[in-house]
Amino acid sequence: MDFRLETFLPYRLNQAAELVSQRFAAQYRARYRMTRPEWRALAALGSYGRMTATEIGANSSMHKTKVSRAVRALEEKRWLKRSEDAADRRIEHLDLTPAGRRIYGEMIALAHEYEQELARLLGADGLEQLEAGLATIEAALAVQPARRGPSD
Amino acid sequence: MDFRLETFLPYRLNQAAELVSQRFAAQYRARYRMTRPEWRALAALGSYGRMTATEIGANSSMHKTKVSRAVRALEEKRWLKRSEDAADRRIEHLDLTPAGRRIYGEMIALAHEYEQELARLLGADGLEQLEAGLATIEAALAVQPARRGPSD
């Protein structure tokens, strides 16, 4: 019976992620009334330019319904606009409006500041080691292609 | 404009936490129809014995409504029972039933296996470095005591 939740890696990772995210989220929630899915979609569009909803989902690991709702919210804020694809009418291309790009610029400035604060906290080595750990996890546990066996 | 969500620490931490948690959560969801708050409450009670709902919340960083609901769910599963405090009738003491302890035992076996799997994945050094990073984050960002100034 030597188990302690406080030392269980999944729990600790969640705690750390919560702590780190919440503090940043507090900024965009308060300043721009943005949710996390909206921030992620904005960030994706801001850094890559025109994308489709599916691409945003792939880039920021969001479920397609989350993307759909985030896109609508950003559209209502007039921070992005949709345009139809000439060749395939299922597809919508999404672009930030000038207002959206302005917010994006402000947000990445905040993001950089925050990253620097975290870097100071962790130290250069600490940050590097933490990121190495995260990379290992990502590589090892990332969504594996579906197993196909004789039975399906 | 050199910002990429994929390299933003809060995002990466969330991703890693999701990956690591989901895989473990899949087990208790499938085997025992347990939610994460229920698993956390079970784990707290299993490792510390009799606790109150407030103590569970403090130990496992859960909002009191989450604890309240998890406790009810575990009670309905007959894995815990409540008993009133003789001296203070606001308080409920919570104990696992024998059935609850059995499930707890099975769960910590799974937890240990999973920890070992993660340890193999990360290597002894990697694990240590990752945990050091998490500890720094916890220490630096943990809920600070409320600031008290002249104005409040």
Next chain:
DNA sequence: GTCAGGTGGTTACAGATGTAACTGTCCATT
């Protein structure tokens, strides 16, 4: 051409969550 199956995206629904308000209880002050 047509039709089956797949894809991009939305939505109805059910479950999970946090905020705020609530109940019941305790305790310190009077």
Next chain:
DNA sequence: AATGGACAGTTACATCTGTAACCACCTGAC
């Protein structure tokens, strides 16, 4: 004894989320 916080725990409500079903459209096999 009475009363005004403070605290343990629950609940109503609004919001967010994922699942599954759905629509519109595309494509390849025939």
